[in-house]
Every structure is written in C-alpha cells, then in structure tokens.
Amino acid sequence: MIPAVATPETEAPAAAEQGSPAVGPLAVLRLAVSEFRCYRDAAIETGGASVVLTGPNGAGKTNLLEAVSFLAPGRGLRRSGLAEIERHGAGSRWAVSATVTQPTGPVTIGTGRDPDAGEDSERRVVRVDGQAQRGPVVLGELVALSWLTPAMDRLFADGSSARRRFVDRLALGFDPDHARRVAAYEQAMRERAKLLERGNADPAWIAALEETMAGEGVAVAAARKHLVERLAAAVEEMDGAFPVPGLALTGELADWLGQMPALEAEEKLAAGLAQSRRRDAESGRASAGPHRDDLSVTFRAKGQPARLCSTGEQKALLVAIVLAHARLVAAERGRPPLLLLDEIAAHLDAGRRAALFQEIGRLGAQAWMTGTDELLFTPLTGRARFFRVAEAQIQAR
Ligand SMILES: Nc1ncnc2c1ncn2[C@@H]1O[C@H](COP(=O)(O)OP(=O)(O)OP(=O)(O)O)[C@@H](O)[C@H]1O
Ligand SMILES: [Mg+2]
Structure with a gap:
C-alpha cells in the first residue's frame, strides 16, 4: 500500500537562518513508517525544515518522534522492546524509512524489526540505500540526534x-x-x-x-x-534566556x-x-x-x-544542556544533530520558548517538536512545517 504523504501547500524555508554549518544541516527530508505503533502506513515530507506536530492526546505525535529516533543506534526514545512497537493486530513487522541529507547527497535509511527472525526476535535490521548493514551501529556515522521527552522531567x-x-x-x-x-x-x-x-x-x-x-x-x-x-x-556561552547549569x-x-x-x-x-x-x-x-x-x-x-529546582527550571536546565551539546556537535562534525523535542513547549514560559526557537534557527538544526497546542508554536510560522496529527492520520497545515 502506498502511504498518503502529508505535504504542506506552502514551501517552508530550510531551517538554517544564519551561520549555517559548512556541510549543510542534517535533516530528514522524508519519513515513512509502516506497522509502527498506531500507524499502518504514514509518511511526512519536511523539505528539510523543522517539523511541528500538534494534535490531541493519543494522536500519534510522540510515535513519530520515536520513529525518527530509530535513525540512530540504540533502542529509541522510549527504550521499549522492538516487538512492542509492532502495531497491534499488524500482519507484518514494523519498518521506518527515511531520506536523510548527508554531505555527499541524500541517503535512504531503512530500519525495522528483522522480518526473517523468530517471533520473539529483538534484532533490528538496517539498510542504507537498499544495502543491508551489519547492524544499527553504522547509523552513528550518518545521524546524530538527541531528545527531550516528558519522561526526562524526572531525570534529576x-x-x-x-x-x-x-x-x-x-x-x-x-x-x-x-x-x-x-x-x-x-x-x-x-x-x-x-x-x-x-x-x-x-x-x-x-x-x-x-x-x-x-x-x-x-x-x-x-x-x-x-x-x-x-x-x-x-x-557558559548561552545567551541568557536559559539558566547556566x-x-x-x-x-x-x-x-x-x-x-x-x-x-x-x-x-x-x-x-x-x-x-x-x-x-x-x-x-x-x-x-x-x-x-x-x-x-x-x-x-x-x-x-x-x-x-530541588521547579519543574520549569529543570526543563530549562535540560534544554540548556541539549542546546550546548548541539552547538558542540555542529562545531565538531560540521552539522548539528537532529533535535527531538517532545512536548517541549509545555513547561517553558513564552520568553524561553522564543529563545529556544531562535537558537534552533541559529544552529540550523532540524527540530521535530510536538505539542497539543499549536498556538504555542506560532513564532515558528514560515520557519517550520506544521502538521496536524489526529487518530494516526497526518495532515499538513
Ligand atoms: N504497538 C501499538 N499498536 C497500536 N497502537 C499503539 C501501539 N503502541 C502505542 N500505541 C498507541 O498509539 C497512540 C498514540 O501514542 P502517542 O504517544 O504517539 O500519542 P501522542 O500524540 O504523543 O499523545 P500525547 O499528547 O498524549 O503525548 C496511543 O493511543 C497508544 O496507545
Ligand atoms: Mg506524546
């Protein structure tokens, strides 16, 4: 089945605003998932811009961030077993496919639970441009990413x-x-x-x-x-909107x-x-x-x-760390990591939200952000692609 592709009608500019890194930003141009959690088949086109996913609770927003997190080595942002990810009642194993920019041009990464292994297998297979790889380790060379999720509110x-x-x-x-x-x-x-x-x-x-x-x-x-x-x-080099940890x-x-x-x-x-x-x-x-x-x-x-800090202060400290890390990675690898920011707006006040959006633009990072309230992302209008997610359907805004 060919998935319906959600594409916004208006062209959004690439995420980089200024000081774009030498080899161009790391970005997912297209993401497709099948039998992945609540999704049978879905796809999303980003044009390389940052992505804002909004919709009600249980719509499937975090699931898409989790799908992106499988473009790096590891167990994904929920750290769940691979079998658990299979859509309930699915006839085949889950898979994620993404076109990702690289210095030499876009590559296609495919990953999922091994379709040839046994029922309980937790083996993840990876293909790059159709070529089978020995395991997810190779993804570390292609994609750097970091995330902030509500579960991390308990980190400290x-x-x-x-x-x-x-x-x-x-x-x-x-x-x-x-x-x-x-x-x-x-x-x-x-x-x-x-x-x-x-x-x-x-x-x-x-x-x-x-x-x-x-x-x-x-x-x-x-x-x-x-x-x-x-x-x-x-x-130490943060511009003051976030506390220095x-x-x-x-x-x-x-x-x-x-x-x-x-x-x-x-x-x-x-x-x-x-x-x-x-x-x-x-x-x-x-x-x-x-x-x-x-x-x-x-x-x-x-x-x-x-x-001992307040919930919002703890979130701001975490954002400061993740942004500083992105800046370091950009300096060392020539491009910032992908940022997966789940419900990021929830605990940040308006000043810090604006500072976060500005810093993402300054870094030239592709951020994937979710929230229930689209209004909180208004400052990103024209700088990110907006999608509405409801009942596992993705609609470009
Ligand atoms: N393996 C699975 N098969 C089918 N559905 C699943 C599976 N795993 C999770 N789900 C469902 O996917 C739905 C969407 O989950 P998701 O976490 O993406 O929601 P969300 O849009 O981020 O919601 P919230 O705003 O509450 O964080 C949930 O209803 C969840 O129960
Ligand atoms: Mg969620």
Whole structure:
C-alpha cells in the first residue's frame, strides 16, 4: 500500500537562518513508517525544515518522534522492546524509512524489526540505500540526534542510571563507538557477576573479564568526563534566556581520571576488581567502575542542585544542556544533530520558548517538536512545517 504523504501547500524555508554549518544541516527530508505503533502506513515530507506536530492526546505525535529516533543506534526514545512497537493486530513487522541529507547527497535509511527472525526476535535490521548493514551501529556515522521527552522531567529526581544514559546518548553524538564500549563493559560486568555467584569459576577467566571491564570502563568514563567538561564550557556561552547549569561527572573513576593517566586508572580498576571478588560475590555487583558514574547538575546562579529546582527550571536546565551539546556537535562534525523535542513547549514560559526557537534557527538544526497546542508554536510560522496529527492520520497545515 502506498502511504498518503502529508505535504504542506506552502514551501517552508530550510531551517538554517544564519551561520549555517559548512556541510549543510542534517535533516530528514522524508519519513515513512509502516506497522509502527498506531500507524499502518504514514509518511511526512519536511523539505528539510523543522517539523511541528500538534494534535490531541493519543494522536500519534510522540510515535513519530520515536520513529525518527530509530535513525540512530540504540533502542529509541522510549527504550521499549522492538516487538512492542509492532502495531497491534499488524500482519507484518514494523519498518521506518527515511531520506536523510548527508554531505555527499541524500541517503535512504531503512530500519525495522528483522522480518526473517523468530517471533520473539529483538534484532533490528538496517539498510542504507537498499544495502543491508551489519547492524544499527553504522547509523552513528550518518545521524546524530538527541531528545527531550516528558519522561526526562524526572531525570534529576530519579536514580543515576537515567542520567548515565543521558550522558551516553550525548557522547554518541561525538563518538559513534561509545555505545559499543558501554555495552561491552556491561556485558563483561554481568558475566563476571555470574561467575562469582557460581563460586568455582577459573580465576583466569574472571581476570580476563576484569581486564575488559578496566579497558572499556576507563574509556567510557573518560569519554563521559570529556563530554561533560566540554558541555560545562559550552553552557557558559548561552545567551541568557536559559539558566547556566553547573555540570560535573562524579564517581571514583572520574576522580581518578583527574589525578592520573588513563592507563594507570585502568590498572587501578583491574587491581581493585581482583581484590574485591569476595565482596562482589556477596553483593552481586562490581565495587568500582563507570556504572557508578553520575552527572551532577546544579542551577548555578542559585547554587541549588537541579533536583530541588521547579519543574520549569529543570526543563530549562535540560534544554540548556541539549542546546550546548548541539552547538558542540555542529562545531565538531560540521552539522548539528537532529533535535527531538517532545512536548517541549509545555513547561517553558513564552520568553524561553522564543529563545529556544531562535537558537534552533541559529544552529540550523532540524527540530521535530510536538505539542497539543499549536498556538504555542506560532513564532515558528514560515520557519517550520506544521502538521496536524489526529487518530494516526497526518495532515499538513
Ligand atoms: N504497538 C501499538 N499498536 C497500536 N497502537 C499503539 C501501539 N503502541 C502505542 N500505541 C498507541 O498509539 C497512540 C498514540 O501514542 P502517542 O504517544 O504517539 O500519542 P501522542 O500524540 O504523543 O499523545 P500525547 O499528547 O498524549 O503525548 C496511543 O493511543 C497508544 O496507545
Ligand atoms: Mg506524546
């Protein structure tokens, strides 16, 4: 079935206003989804401009942002299982296809749950210009993206794992290999915990896993620390509409990296793990490593930890971090990441909303924004393409 394509009648200009990056913005020109959550078949043409999706609750707005998030490696912005995404009652597996600008010209990315694997398979397949790829990792070279969702309103209140994931997503914008390292570290940590629990495993086997944990773990912590330090410098250059967050990576590994070369930190971690096997066998955990890192965020002008700030202040701190990151990625990769901003207008006051829209334009980033109230996006008229989403139907405005 050929999906109905939603295209606005008026041409919207490209997102870049000024200071456009050297290789042109990264943008999704066309997005098509099939059997994806509430959508049987739907498509959207952006012309490279930013996108505003408005409509009632449950219309299918966030689902489209989630579809875009699968153009990067990882589990998407909801982190749900791939099987869960299949439209209820669908006859075939879900798929997302997108035409995405690249310095050498547009490429078509296709991805979805492997149609040839078993019913419970969580394998994601990727094609680039029709060519099958070995996995989603290649997408890190093609697409950088970051997102802000209502679920992240709890980022500062919840446990540290969500903050580590947030940092890792941002680090991926610079180093597509970062996700592989995090996964390799975590897998070695899990295997070690299993062997220690069993009790009679070969010590050489455990030592090999600890060596992997030390090597990958220090690399992960170093990448996070480097990122957070650069972000801390970049947020200083914000134009004042957003609060300047105080940012630091905390954890013993981050401390060691401030005191000694990475190689020494690796040896220290490996030695520490070897010494704590008995204790770790009892606790089922590893005594040290990047799984204990945390991102510390403060509202600097108030000297207040982010978790004590108001909901709107916390949102503004997050926006400041995401925008600073986009600026860093633009400087390093020549183009800013895609920005997926779900219900972004909800907690921002009018001044901050205007500043956000202006900064998106200045960056030349393609932003995908959602909201229930179209009026809040009025300042973007003529600069973004507007679509109305209702009951899984997309109508260009
Ligand atoms: N696998 C699935 N199959 C069919 N429908 C699904 C599936 N997963 C989610 N949905 C439905 O998709 C609908 C749209 O969800 P979505 O989160 O995109 O809404 P939304 O427009 O962002 O709404 P809100 O304004 O409340 O955030 C929901 O009603 C949800 O139940
Ligand atoms: Mg939503």
